[in-house]
Amino acid sequence: MVNKKYKGSFFKHFMIIYDPRQDGKVWHKLIDILFIAIAASICGLNEWEDMEIWAIQKEEWLRKYLELPNGIPSWSTIRRVFDFIEPKQFEKCFAEWMNEVTQIKEGTVIAIDGKTMRGTANESTGKKAVHIVNAWCSENKMILGQVKTDDKSNEITAVPELLDMLFIKGCIVTVDAMNTQKDTVRKIVKEKK
Numbered sequence: 001m002v003n004k005k006y007k008g009s010f011f012k013h014f015m016i017i018y019d020p021r022q023d024g025k026v027w028h029k030l031i032d033i034l035f036i037a038i039a040a041s042i043c044g045l046n047e048w049e050d051m052e053i054w055a056i057q058k059e060e061w062l063r064k065y066l067e068l069p070n071g072i073p074s075w076s077t078i079r080r081v082f083d084f085i086e087p088k089q090f091e092k093c094f095a096e097w098m099n100e101v102t103q104i105k106e107g108t109v110i111a112i113d114g115k116t117m118r119g120t121a122n123e124s125t126g127k128k129a130v131h132i133v134n135a136w137c138s139e140n141k142m143i144l145g146q147v148k149t150d151d152k153s154n155e156i157t158a159v160p161e162l163l164d165m166l167f168i169k170g171c172i173v174t175v176d177a178m179n180t181q182k183d184t185v186r187k188i189v190k191e192k193k
Helices: 009-014 030-042 048-057 075-084 087-101 152-165 182-192
Strands: 109-116 131-137 142-149 172-175
Touching (some): 009 030, 009 087, 087 142, 109 152, 152 182
Parallel strands (some): 109 172
């Protein structure tokens, strides 16, 4: 399943993500869906419906890089794919891609914080809202890596996991009060050397 249109670092890192969908029921390539969702997120869109609208508006541009054999996937397809893929594998691919494409200078501020994603809870199914801990690079104005947690209280254990994915040597790392834990501080100091 090699995309013949674009062979860049995004595809190098994300083509390895396992697609758990049943072959006979797949209308859209996993890599196309991932590219659309990440590109839309980079443009500041965090709602599934907004990602679909953005992709429809940018279809001509997207077709320069993606095959899109069945057009733009619906917002519900994009959401379902993110429900099915393995979060840890996605997080690792994303962090490795960010480490490759970003230039982090010494003294760059990296802010680590958790956010609860709006629109991810579903009361009828009992699904809790998704909580993400991310590392924000203020100079590049982008997220360098992120880790999904079950809830805000698990943020303390997620921060060291996130730090393991990042190259923070020479950077200034900030965390909120909840994450001023001895283990977190030790890991930051160790990684900076």
